[in-house]
Amino acid sequence: MPRVDFWFDFASTYSYLTAMRIERLAQAAGVGIAWRPFLLGPIFKAQGWETSPFNLFPAKGRYMARDIERIAAARGLPFKMPEPFPQTSLLAARMALALPNEARAPFARAVFAREFGEGRSISDEEGLAPLLAQMGFDPRAVIAKSGEAAIKESLRAETAEAQGLGIFGAPSFVTTDGELFWGDDRLEQALAWAGRT
Amino acid sequence: MPRVDFWFDFASTYSYLTAMRIERLAQAAGVGIAWRPFLLGPIFKAQGWETSPFNLFPAKGRYMARDIERIAAARGLPFKMPEPFPQTSLLAARMALALPNEARAPFARAVFAREFGEGRSISDEEGLAPLLAQMGFDPRAVIAKSGEAAIKESLRAETAEAQGLGIFGAPSFVTTDGELFWGDDRLEQALAWAGRT
Numbered sequence: 001m002p003r004v005d006f007w008f009d010f011a012s013t014y015s016y017l018t019a020m021r022i023e024r025l026a027q028a029a030g031v032g033i034a035w036r037p038f039l040l041g042p043i044f045k046a047q048g049w050e051t052s053p054f055n056l057f058p059a060k061g062r063y064m065a066r067d068i069e070r071i072a073a074a075r076g077l078p079f080k081m082p083e084p085f086p087q088t089s090l091l092a093a094r095m096a097l098a099l100p101n102e103a104r105a106p107f108a109r110a111v112f113a114r115e116f117g118e119g120r121s122i123s124d125e126e127g128l129a130p131l132l133a134q135m136g137f138d139p140r141a142v143i144a145k146s147g148e149a150a151i152k153e154s155l156r157a158e159t160a161e162a163q164g165l166g167i168f169g170a171p172s173f174v175t176t177d178g179e180l181f182w183g184d185d186r187l188e189q190a191l192a193w194a195g196r197t
Numbered sequence: 198m199p200r201v202d203f204w205f206d207f208a209s210t211y212s213y214l215t216a217m218r219i220e221r222l223a224q225a226a227g228v229g230i231a232w233r234p235f236l237l238g239p240i241f242k243a244q245g246w247e248t249s250p251f252n253l254f255p256a257k258g259r260y261m262a263r264d265i266e267r268i269a270a271a272r273g274l275p276f277k278m279p280e281p282f283p284q285t286s287l288l289a290a291r292m293a294l295a296l297p298n299e300a301r302a303p304f305a306r307a308v309f310a311r312e313f314g315e316g317r318s319i320s321d322e323e324g325l326a327p328l329l330a331q332m333g334f335d336p337r338a339v340i341a342k343s344g345e346a347a348i349k350e351s352l353r354a355e356t357a358e359a360q361g362l363g364i365f366g367a368p369s370f371v372t373t374d375g376e377l378f379w380g381d382d383r384l385e386q387a388l389a390w391a392g393r394t
Binding site: 056057066067070181182186 | 257264376379
């Protein structure tokens with residue numbers, strides 16, 4: 001089965017849009033999805049940005065909020081911006097890597113639903129532990145594993161791989177033949193590309 | 198008839214994609230289009246950028262070229278990046294404002310076709326005069342009018358209006374009720390929005 005790597009940052013609004021629809025579209029296209037959490041922060045920092053471009057460039061930030069609002073409404077998806085924005089996505093990303101592979105997608109959707117569907121915090125253990133518990137995991141065990149050196153290193157390696165692939169924003173999609181697509185609005189194109197090879 | 202203002206910069210690759218399809222889509226949607234050339238340069242400068250973000254952020258620039266290449270291929274549109282990129286769009290924008298209203302769209306398409314269809318210069322009189330001549334205008338007269346204070350001021354006013362509307366990139370679309378849409382990939386959404394009001 002063809003595969004698309006779905007690279008996302010838990011702080012990213014457009015990644016939320018994709019997370020809530022990618023499995024449905026991928027199934028229809030006969031494409032498998034690998035959920036690949038990474039951190040945009042270090043990539044932004046490497047180009048001189050200390051925060052999200054949506055904060056650095058206010059006109060872009062205002063537009064983004066309205067753009068997401070319109071798209072979410074059209075898709076029947078709730079949308080509420082969390083305070084502060086962006087949320088710190090480090091712990092959620094480490095947890096996603098600490099969980100078994102098959103739990104990664106449902107965990108990611110739960111995080112995104114809390115963060116952008118309800119506008120609640122996902123930056124710390126307090127916000128994330130209930131999601132783990134609802135999935136049947138022991139939050140303390142997952143939190144402990146998320147703090148291990150191997151998981152930290154694994155997230156660093158994922159982020160470095162993303163950067164090496166030319167990724168500069170999220171969501172991004174990479175096909176097995178190396179084509180890069182950026183943005184929720186390129187999801188259909190990425191799936192079509194993967195499906196035809 | 199509902200109307201959409203199509204704000205574009207002659208140096209913008211994604212504006213090329215839109216220029217070559219907007220009239221066809223707008224006609225099908227029953228929406229009128231106002232072609233509004235402006236300059237992104239002063240807007241970029243106001244946020245501290247001295248050149249195109251595609252040059253400032255090389256990963257984004259490489260991605261943009263590939264993204265346009267794929268989309269142009271899917272639409273049967275030729276695409277070749279001009280050297281240097283971005284081209285200086287000042288003279289073309291002034292000319293577009295100096296021409297009669299009804300000549301603005303065909304002139305813009307001719308400029309974009311030369312610049313991104315053939316990868317040739319549109320930065321100076323030498324590149325633009327032949328396009329004017331082919332349209333039946335006297336290039337010397339248009340060049341002279343483009344240099345008049347009223348035209349220069351008119352372009353400054355257009356750019357200020359764009360900035361006031363919250364525009365930060367091109368192409369952008371603004372409906373009569375003030376909705377802003379950014380990017381060739383939002384054209385369908387903008388037309389649908391305009392058509393339903």
